[in-house]
Amino acid sequence: MTKNDLESLWDVVIAGAGPAGAIAACHLARQGRKVLLVDQIDPAHHKVGESLPGAGLRFLRSVEISLENLPIAHQPLFHQPIPGNISVWGAATPIYQDFLRDPDGPGLRLDRGCFEATLRSAAIAAGAVFREAQIGETVRKQNVWQVVIEGQQQVERARWLIDATGRRAVIARRLGAKKIHDPRLTAIYALGRAATKSPTTTRTLIEATESGWWYAATLPSGEITAGFHTDPERASTFSRDRSKWEVAFHETRLISQHYPKIHFDRPLPALDAGGSALDRVTGDGWVACGDAAQAFDPISSQGIFSSMVGGARAGAFVQTMLDHSDASASESATASAAYVSRLNQIRAAYLAHRREAYRSETRWPLSSFWSQQQSG
Numbered sequence: 001m002t003k004n005d006l007e008s009l010w011d012v013v014i015a016g017a018g019p020a021g022a023i024a025a026c027h028l029a030r031q032g033r034k035v036l037l038v039d040q041i042d043p044a045h046h047k048v049g050e051s052l053p054g055a056g057l058r059f060l061r062s063v064e065i066s067l068e069n070l071p072i073a074h075q076p077l078f079h080q081p082i083p084g085n086i087s088v089w090g091a092a093t094p095i096y097q098d099f100l101r102d103p104d105g106p107g108l109r110l111d112r113g114c115f116e117a118t119l120r121s122a123a124i125a126a127g128a129v130f131r132e133a134q135i136g137e138t139v140r141k142q143n144v145w146q147v148v149i150e151g152q153q154q155v156e157r158a159r160w161l162i163d164a165t166g167r168r169a170v171i172a173r174r175l176g177a178k179k180i181h182d183p184r185l186t187a188i189y190a191l192g193r194a195a196t197k198s199p200t201t202t203r204t205l206i207e208a209t210e211s212g213w214w215y216a217a218t219l220p221s222g223e224i225t226a227g228f229h230t231d232p233e234r235a236s237t238f239s240r241d242r243s244k245w246e247v248a249f250h251e252t253r254l255i256s257q258h259y260p261k262i263h264f265d266r267p268l269p270a271l272d273a274g275g276s277a278l279d280r281v282t283g284d285g286w287v288a289c290g291d292a293a294q295a296f297d298p299i300s301s302q303g304i305f306s307s308m309v310g311g312a313r314a315g316a317f318v319q320t321m322l323d324h325s326d327a328s329a330s331e332s333a334t335a336s337a338a339y340v341s342r343l344n345q346i347r348a349a350y351l352a353h354r355r356e357a358y359r360s361e362t363r364w365p366l367s368s369f370w371s372q373q374q375s376g
């Protein structure tokens with residue numbers, strides 16, 4: 001390789017600058033690695049998922065990322081503490097769960113765009129280069145990746161590639177990995193505003209119904225987010241006719257009581273919300289992390305936290321592989337096996353918790369939704 005070739009060679013290209021990709025970039029850049037982080041950020045896109053548990057804040061403190069450093073564009077808004085949940089699940093009586101009792105303390109209701117901008121800023125401050133684009137084709141030749149940056153007529157070269165593209169797992173699937181899906185779950189969300197100025201609850205509301213479960217919360221912007229999680233067939237009925245979704249929203253007991261008069265003016269596209277995992281999370285010069293490697297049913301409330309931890313682990317794994325690039329095949333295999341084994345442990349614990357949560361709702365023994373979720 002010539003001097004010029006070496007200078008233009010990235011240690012790592014990371015596809016996706018969500019929580020997993022940004023944290024992986026931050027980790028590797030802090031170790032002095034040459035990191036290119038690539039994502040097409042659309043400020044108009046509303047990313048669903050804004051409840052960060054206290055454990056997520058503990059993780060951010062451990063990697064010295066402060067959510068106080070808000071990017072300028074987001075200054076008027078701020079993340080807000082979540083005092084707890086109110087849920088109707090397993091019985092008609094609401095259960096109050098107070099996060100002050102959580103050893104990690106209350107979590108935060110995020111302004112999600114601002115949160116992700118803060119993580120990207122931390123990666124950039126650590127020395128990563130961020131490029132607004134999409135990653136296209138990737139080809140590996142003589143241990144070097146040729147990575148097409150779409151729309152920029154550019155090909156970047158890298159020693160390692162991290163797939164942090166979320167549930168789509170774009171890179172890993174192109175490289176032959178297959179998705180294993182848990183029971184299918186689709187989420188239909190909308191954003192709205194209360195018709196009156198009366199204060200809304202700051203707690204997260206969760207309510208099980210015969211054909212799925214609802215989530216509702218007030219965002220830091222004052223908007224209300226509400227989503228129904230159900231099987232794909234029912235979800236497509238709601239997608240086609242949003243008025244049916246609104247009727248079902250108003251038929252909830254707990255949620256409609258807290259949000260009696262809402263005008264839903266921003267219907268969001270249907271989302272795949274079921275758990276999934278890749279059959280292969282690493283291969284020759286690549287690794288997947290965050291939702292790309294394994295995604296969780298949102299009832300777990302662990303997605304953002306786990307993706308950040310997963311990004312840090314993938315960063316540490318790639319760092320080890322780069323440090324020992326002349327290691328024997330068996331040493332590399334040991335490092336990959338350790339990464340895979342940790343992910344398998346997390347998935348086993350998640351599946352056990354998920355099963356327990358769905359099996360604790362026994363009010364509708366004839367419901368196909370609940371029996372399907374309980375069988376997974």
Ligand SMILES: Cc1cc2nc3c(=O)[nH]c(=O)nc-3n(C[C@H](O)[C@H](O)[C@H](O)COP(=O)(O)OP(=O)(O)OC[C@H]3O[C@@H](n4cnc5c(N)ncnc54)[C@H](O)[C@@H]3O)c2cc1C
Nearest residue numbers: 016018019020049050051134135165166290291303304307
């Ligand atoms: C309905 C629903 C509700 C949820 N609610 C919560 C919640 O309240 N709390 C919680 O903790 N978690 C929640 N989650 C889960 C959480 O949002 C995810 O776990 C988390 O976003 C995963 O982070 P990630 O970085 O792995 O992937 P993502 O956040 O999905 O980021 C992936 C990034 O990759 C980019 N990308 C894709 N393709 C390419 C490409 N070719 N080139 C470059 N970039 C690319 C995308 O633009 C995106 O920015 C929810 C999920 C769902 C479906």
